[in-house]
Amino acid sequence: MGIYLGINIDHIATIRQVRGTNYPSLVEAALLCEKSGADSITLHLREDRRHIQDADVEILRDKLTTKMNLEMAATDEMITIASKIKPQYCCLVPEKREELTTEGGLNVTSQISKMRDICIQLKMSNIIVSLFIDAQKDQIDAAKQCGADVVELHTGHYANATNETQLTELEKIKIMATYASSIGLQVNAGHGLTLGNTTNIAKLAEIVELNIGHSIISRAVFVGLRTAIQEMKNLMINARQ
Ligand code: PXP
Numbered sequence: 001m002g003i004y005l006g007i008n009i010d011h012i013a014t015i016r017q018v019r020g021t022n023y024p025s026l027v028e029a030a031l032l033c034e035k036s037g038a039d040s041i042t043l044h045l046r047e048d049r050r051h052i053q054d055a056d057v058e059i060l061r062d063k064l065t066t067k068m069n070l071e072m073a074a075t076d077e078m079i080t081i082a083s084k085i086k087p088q089y090c091c092l093v094p095e096k097r098e099e100l101t102t103e104g105g106l107n108v109t110s111q112i113s114k115m116r117d118i119c120i121q122l123k124m125s126n127i128i129v130s131l132f133i134d135a136q137k138d139q140i141d142a143a144k145q146c147g148a149d150v151v152e153l154h155t156g157h158y159a160n161a162t163n164e165t166q167l168t169e170l171e172k173i174k175i176m177a178t179y180a181s182s183i184g185l186q187v188n189a190g191h192g193l194t195l196g197n198t199t200n201i202a203k204l205a206e207i208v209e210l211n212i213g214h215s216i217i218s219r220a221v222f223v224g225l226r227t228a229i230q231e232m233k234n235l236m237i238n239a240r241q
Contacts, residue, residue: 003202003236004039006069006190007229008213013043013051026056027063029225034066036229040089042211044071045078048097054081061085069130069211074106074118083125090122091130091152091211101214102191105134105154108142115146123147130188135176143185150186152211153177155201159192170200181206195219195235202239210236
């Protein structure tokens with residue numbers, strides 16, 4: 001089975017926001033990502049609006065030719081925005097104001113009834129709901145119980161680990177990807193993936209899509225966005241052969 005690449009464009013917005021300019025254009029970037037092999041475009045509308053802005057989500061919803069995956073916290077404000085904009089996918093993530101990036105998966109087990117209500121609300125707007133969780137059986141079971149369609153397994157611990165610990169993290173992701181898929185959840189994965197650590201994750205046959213941002217945007221500084229995306233996509237496809 002094939003494997004899809006979702007490109008997270010948050011950090012193209014970061015470059016714009018640090019100087020308060022109207023460039024680089026997110027629309028131009030997203031369309032170039034799509035032309036270069038992105039299967040979907042991910043953007044995280046954070047509560048503090050540090051990179052993606054409300055207007056970006058609105059404009060991109062119109063312009064994207066693939067799919068929009070809107071990452072957001074499980075708050076009333078975000079549910080209202082998503083229900084209005086209707087991206088094809090919403091990925092619910094935990095969010096802390098002081099963090100540099102999403103630090104771990106959602107704790108779904110501790111808030112099943114809240115998450116179930118949110119899944120119902122989003123699905124009423126025809127949005128496919130994904131929950132960003134750590135590779136743990138109890139979290140996967142809770143996601144299923146809430147009616148989520150997709151789980152995105154957090155690869156950050158794997159990405160940050162080295163040697164034996166990294167192999168242990170990989171094994172957890174492998175076992176949990178198989179389990180989640182066996183109970184009917186689509187399995188995506190992402191966070192901290194680079195050209196150096198993605199092959200082992202892309203090899204896992206149950207994983208449908210990888211969402212990758214920071215390393216690709218960083219690599220684009222040297223080789224351009226088109227090449228950076230093509231390099232990653234080729235690596236993922238080769239891993240499956
Ligand atoms: N998936 C989720 C749920 C995320 O929160 C992020 C970071 O915004 C990513 C994937 C992409 O992570 P990275 O930028 O490290 O590739």
